[in-house]
Amino acid sequence: MTLTVQHVLDRLMEPVDHIQNTVDMLKFGHPNMEVKGIATTFMATQQVIKRAIHLGVNLLITHEGLFYSHIDNPELWEENTVYSEKNRIITESGLSIYRFHDYLHRCQPDGIMTGLIEALEWKTFIEKDTPTSTVVKIPPMSVREIAEYVKDKLGIQFVRTVGELSDTCSRIGLLAGYRGGGTLSIPLFEKEHVDLIISGEGPEWETPEFVRDAVYQGKRKALIVLGHAESEAPGMKYLAKWIQSEFPGIPVHFIPEKPLFKVV
Secondary structure, three states: OOOEHHHHHHHHHOOOOOOOOOOOEEEEOOOOOEOOOEEEEOOOOHHHHHHHHHHOOOEEEEOOOOOOOOOOOHHHOOOOHHHHHHHHHHHHHOOEEEEOOHHHHHOOOOHHHHHHHHHHOOHHHEEEEOOOOEEEEEEEEEHHHHHHHHHHHHOOOOOEEEOOOOOEEEEEEEEOOOOOOHHHHHHHHHHOOOOEEEEOOOOOOOHHHHHHHHHHOOOOOEEEEOOHHHHHHHHHHHHHHHHHHHOOOOOEEEOOOOOOOOOO
16 A cells, blocks of 8 residues: 555554644645655754655654744745745655654653653652643763763753752652643652753743742752753654554655754
8 A cells, every 4th residue: 555644644643632723734845745765853954854764754843933933924034035945845845844843742751751751761760740731760970971961962062050969869850842831840859859951941030040049048959951842852753663563665764953052
């Protein structure tokens, strides 16, 4: 049987009940196109798109949006030269691009979090899973040691921290992507009694300032901020492995992108 784009999309969405008002959709291409190869990525940057074309795949699955907003609105970009050039390259390539965000996060457990925990090798330390976070209890380590461990396992150059680097931590709250805000993070400190939050990103005036005041009061609390892409790319790498197991006859790749921010 010919494998079409729609066959792949149906299988991706199958574990989750139908979601209304989702950002997940086929942004380019046709659902009846035969799939020759598949690639996953965190962000379909122009460089990633060129790499996908070079690899010979014709279905690219991206976690985040193509055009610099959670909800793509092409009308805002019609006269923008950056948008126009990227749009032209995709259109001329014949590449199908599917945005896979909400359904992946709604998997039980969250597909992005599954990939992050696998990359950190902390699966055996899981104590509690929720739709937005995971609590793990690891052997005691200092904040500095955990930061170095995380950098090594995720292959990233730097993280940002708040709190005392010498403090020992064991109980950690993990929040991937844009879930590091106070609404989700602060209750983990209070209700789950975590020593440390590791998150992708969030407003800097919320969780980081809570940790600063907590430390000033003599409480042992800390925060490690990975970056949005750094916290979610492992989930898209994990997704590529899962897709390969579902469609073993089709070439499947994970396409990483270079770090966005640099230390100067």
